Amino acid sequence: MAILTQVRDPRVQGVTVTGVEVAPDMRSAVVLVSVMGSEAKQELALRGLTSSAGFLQAQIADRIDTRYVPRLSFKLDAGVKRSIEMARVLGEVLPATAAEAEHEDDPQGEA
Secondary structure, three states, rough: HHHHHOOOOOOOOOOEEEEEEEEOOOOOOEEEEOOOOOOHHHHHHHHHHHHHHHHHHHHHHHHHHOOOEEEEEEEEEEEHHHHHHHHHHHHHHHOOOOOHHHHHHOOOOOO
């Protein structure tokens, strides 16, 4: 939540955290993020997140009681974009369902 509400870096926009991979010793964590937009916007957001890593680590330190606070690194999670692309491709190659076929036959909605 701190990424959305407390990071003031203008480069960090349209970011969704999709997962976190924490090392067994809790000294490091890879934060998987999805960024809506072009590749340039994604890279810009990653740079902004990397710049904000110290601030975010301090926010984590305030909330957890452990010996170590994980050092954060950020990585693009391409899974969301891949799934959208796969759905688009499948929509193009699979036959239409009966309801979609009826709608295509009768665009006015008259039965």
